[in-house]
Amino acid sequence: MKPKFRVLTRVAVAAAMMLAAVVTTPAAPAAAAVPSQGSPTQLDVGNWNVEWFGSPDFGPTDEALQQQNVRTVMAGADMDVWGLSEVVSTSAFNTLVAGMPGYTGVVANDPIVTNGAQYYSDFGNTEQKVALVWRSSVASLVSAKVILTSQNSNFAGRPPVEFTLRGTFDGVTRDLVFIVLHAKSGSTQDAWNLRNPASQALKSYLDTTYPTQNVFVIGDWNDDVDTSITSGNASPYINFVNDPARYTFPTRALSLAGVPSTAGYPDFIDHQLITNEVQAKYVAGSATAFQPQAYIPNYATTTSDHYPVFARYNFVIGGGGGGGAANVIINEVLANEPGSSTAGEAIEIVNIGGTSISIAGWTLRDGSAVRHTFAAGTTLQPGKAITVFGASAGIPGGIVAVPASTGGLSLSNSGDQVILQDSAGATVQSMSYTSSQADTDGVSINRSPDGAATGVWVKHNTISSLPRSPGQRADGTVY
Structure with a gap:
């Protein structure tokens, strides 16, 4: 999203200072408990753009409140896996994960991510990073790496990060691949001209690298999959939509129903894409854009301008594996x-x-x-x-x-x-x-x-x- 700037005249600043001396600002209303949206046995996957998370310069201005609200939503919603985008501060991310007992997480510039430090950093409090957070009792990390680095500019300098998790599902050990992305933003033709080749490269990568694997691609796609947010253009992701034998957007039904995934625009741009192997496990109708404003006061200005997106998959966690499958x-x-x-x-x-x-x-x-x-x-x-x-x-x-x-x-x-x-x-x-x-x-x-x-x-x-x-x-x- 675009940076937000605040301009005040000297008179306004002086007036505000005098008012502050005589008026006590009431404390921000507390967030209510977010009810669980997850299943105790099936795999619940969420993705969320946490708007300039941890940045002191952009996005929500109260960093401590944003930290509290994001944790309230994530811990309460009870997803097993979260793909996050717009994580700016590594320390803020680490604090978030530390405040969620039972979860672990990796942000894009973590040393464990192959090529992570080359493409992501904390420099200048402006680098938007992707991250994965998951329930440690459900799966363990096998590998993490930045992919499609040749498409760095088409991804606006933030190429996708691929995480492989291993867990016991349906009683056997399975590897699940999660690719977290944050595509180029904007509705201009120039923005579409970057998203389109990035989409072509992503599909080619998946076609050749994971022809038979369980793969999720989750995050902020910054465009819709029914028609593009760029007027007069087809969706840059039509290549996936037109290959239903291998790929499905379970979130496309929300686009077709006119459901938004942001607080300020009518389009659905925060999608989950799955391979046909995962499609067989998708719980029909489970994709949803969760709107936390019912629990978080002033959500859109204090927390994020995007809604978290959830979907459920019938990978039975554990699945009677008799003490755990081989690993x-x-x-x-x-x-x-x-x-x-x-x-x-x-x-x-x-x-x-x-x-x-x-x-x-x-x-x-x-x-x-x-x-x-x-x-x-x-x-x-x-x-x-x-x-x-x-x-x-x-x-x-x-x-x-x-x-x-x-x-x-x-x-x-x-x-x-x-x-x-x-x-x-x-x-x-x-x-x-x-x-x-x-x-x-x-x-x-x-x-x-x-x-x-x-x-x-x-x-x-x-x-x-x-x-x-x-x-x-x-x-x-x-x-």
Whole structure:
């Protein structure tokens, strides 16, 4: 949205100061409790433009009140996943998430987001960022990255961020991909001319990258999907509308019904797009634009000029998984082996879930090629680890380990990737490390906390007295 400016004459300022000396301003009326809009068992997804959130210069002028109101809506509405746009202050975002027990969140410039710091920052209190917030009991973060960076200018300098969450749904482990976007704003032809190629690029990316996956694209699309807000133009998202076999806007019904998603305009511009795999799970009629003004006094000026948008999906959370499905993570990477024999390079994977899983045919690869394929009959038990070493000569005793099937892992000390894929070639997990993380002989890179799916990557000697522990927990105890 456009910045808001306030201009006062000197006389008006003086008058206001004198009035303030004799008049006590009443306290702002308190927000009422927002009733739950979520289901206890199904997946509830929300997206919301939180207008210049945390910016002292634009949007709502009372930052503390905006913080309180946004938290009131989000905590009360009880969504499982939130895609946010127009997050300006990282510290304000962190405060928001900290005030919502049971939730975690990542904003676009977080170090965990690949290329996040390159495209997003807190510079000048004007950088509008996207973010994802989710209930930590429902899912854990697998990966986060900025995508479509070649379309940076068409996305007005804020390319989408893709988050992959993993949870137990319908009794099995599933990965759900959430892409949060904030498209170019404005109803001018120039604005439409940016949104249109951005939409083409997004569809091409989804067509080729996720042809059979569960993908949600949520956020502020800054245009409608029935007809464009730019007079005389078709919607820039007509390419998705015209491919119903693969994509659906569950929010399109609200556009067709004349429902607005902002406080000041009649159009619906805050959409959810889903792939056909998700469409099969959509609870018909559940998409709605929630209007918080019934609970938040002066909502449009104190909180946001956009309404939060909700939809429900029949991914049954947990789904009777008997203590939790298998969940395999990359937990430790030893790229800079002790000594000079690359046989000592190692990658440790751990099943932090509740059931065993066959990893036969799964592969480990670096940024260049497949380096190991797990043999037929390989099963990873819950709470256990298996480590792949560069060669047999590097494997110590007392752990479950195998040598790389190609004869080496080829992990570069100058930075590389490690990618774990299942037997169908789908990425289960991936990580990237830098030269500074692999610059010490014999010191590995480990998750912190150890064994946590959302743990960040740190040097092993920062979390343990040991320099490395492939095949063991970080403290040296056996799995």
